[in-house]
Amino acid sequence: xxxxxxxxxxxxxxxxxxxxxxxxxxxxxxxxxxxxxxxxxxxxxxxxxxxxxxxxxxxxxxxxxxxxxxxxxxxxxxxxxxxxxxxxxxxxxxxxxxxxxxxxxxxxxxxxxxxxxxxxxxxxxxxxxxxxxxxxxxxxxxxxxxxxxxxxxxxxxxxxxxxxxxxxxxx
Amino acid sequence: xxxxxxxxxxxxxxxxxxxxxxxxxxxxxxxxxxxxxxxxxxxxxxxxxxxxxxxxxxxxxxxxxxxxxxxxxxxxxxxxxxxxxxxxxxxxxxxxxxxxxxxxxxxxxxxxxxxxxxxxxxxxxxxxxxxxxxxxxxxxxxxxxxxxxxxxxxxxxxxxxxxxxxxxxxxxxxxxxxxxxxxxxxxxxxxxxxxxxxxxxxxxxxxxxxx
Numbered sequence: 001x002x003x004x005x006x007x008x009x010x011x012x013x014x015x016x017x018x019x020x021x022x023x024x025x026x027x028x029x030x031x032x033x034x035x036x037x038x039x040x041x042x043x044x045x046x047x048x049x050x051x052x053x054x055x056x057x058x059x060x061x062x063x064x065x066x067x068x069x070x071x072x073x074x075x076x077x078x079x080x081x082x083x084x085x086x087x088x089x090x091x092x093x094x095x096x097x098x099x100x101x102x103x104x105x106x107x108x109x110x111x112x113x114x115x116x117x118x119x120x121x122x123x124x125x126x127x128x129x130x131x132x133x134x135x136x137x138x139x140x141x142x143x144x145x146x147x148x149x150x151x152x153x154x155x156x157x158x159x160x161x162x163x164x165x166x167x168x169x170x171x
Numbered sequence: 172x173x174x175x176x177x178x179x180x181x182x183x184x185x186x187x188x189x190x191x192x193x194x195x196x197x198x199x200x201x202x203x204x205x206x207x208x209x210x211x212x213x214x215x216x217x218x219x220x221x222x223x224x225x226x227x228x229x230x231x232x233x234x235x236x237x238x239x240x241x242x243x244x245x246x247x248x249x250x251x252x253x254x255x256x257x258x259x260x261x262x263x264x265x266x267x268x269x270x271x272x273x274x275x276x277x278x279x280x281x282x283x284x285x286x287x288x289x290x291x292x293x294x295x296x297x298x299x300x301x302x303x304x305x306x307x308x309x310x311x312x313x314x315x316x317x318x319x320x321x322x323x324x325x326x327x328x329x330x331x332x333x334x335x336x337x338x339x340x341x342x343x344x345x346x347x348x349x350x351x352x353x354x355x356x357x358x359x360x361x362x363x364x365x366x367x368x369x370x371x372x373x374x375x376x377x378x379x380x381x382x
């Protein structure tokens with residue numbers, strides 16, 4: 001390695017394949033080419049990646065192609081599509097859910113961690129903010145206000161009970 | 172009857188022109204997707220015919236690479252077009268039909284591959300079923316290196332295999348792959364880079380000289 005070995009090698013490695021595929025911008029292509037001209041390690045990796053490139057050279061026998069063209073015909077397809085559309089049952093929610101679970105997706109780890117952090121924060125906030133409504137008596141008062149088994153129910157009055165003041169003109 | 176071809180090497184340069192190149196040549200006479208959408212406004216059947224003629228062989232090719240089985244690849248190709256004709260938005264102006272077709276083909280193929288694995292895992296537990304022959308790689312290749320690469324790709328993850336096949340066997344651009352797999356352009360670049368690095372490592376493990 002001669003030039004920009006520490007930083008540029010990392011950058012270059014990620015762009016070697018795109019360089020081979022002609023998918024880099026002209027300036028990026030130049031950067032990668034210039035780096036490789038001075039970096040034997042990256043140049044070697046470039047060659048090895050190039051040698052591992054899959055090339056399309058599958059031979060399909062003519063008989064197979066004929067069968068394909070016979071089977072995959074527009075009239076047959078339109079007929080099957082129309083027939084199927086008429087008879088196709090609407091998928092149930094269970095089937096849709098199962099299909100969703102079976103799908104092959106990549107969930108970024110950052111998204112999972114973010115979701116878990118949000119969930120934990122929401123639960124923590126919920127626990128911290130839970131309290132009796134403002135103005136309500138404390139819990140012990142509520143207990144004290146329950147009728148005691150020793151006091152006959154007809155003699156029991158809540159501690160907070162105050163007799164209403166008589167308002168003139170009420171009688 | 173299922174046609175089973177073993178992995179062969181063909182050294183005759185007279186037949187080394189890839190089918191894909193032939194297909195690309197054939198496709199050049201077919202209108203592009205936007206023109207087909209225009210046709211669909213006047214004549215739905217004609218537009219459907221153009222779509223089938225344009226994409227039938229390339230999609231079959233793509234399916235054959237994944238499935239390594241001609242008959243299954245034909246079935247999948249047929250199913251993809253039936254699904255396409257049932258898709259209400261298929262000829263809509265902003266519908267990316269090429270990406271959609273390749274996405275559906277890939278999904279159907281990988282579903283079949285997964286089913287095959289499940290079936291073979293069950294069969295292995297049944298002693299009398301062991302006599303059943305495993306499916307052969309039904310492909311004919313022109314070079315040892317390329318047949319080894321295809322075999323090595325079976326050891327990659329499904330995501331890596333899928334993206335490599337879309338790029339190198341079906342010749343989709345990064346933008347088209349981005350649409351087909353519904354991932355960002357930057358993800359296409361990084362995933363392809365990782366996939367190819369992984370492929371290189373697998374080839375190294377099996378003792379194939381790559382450079």
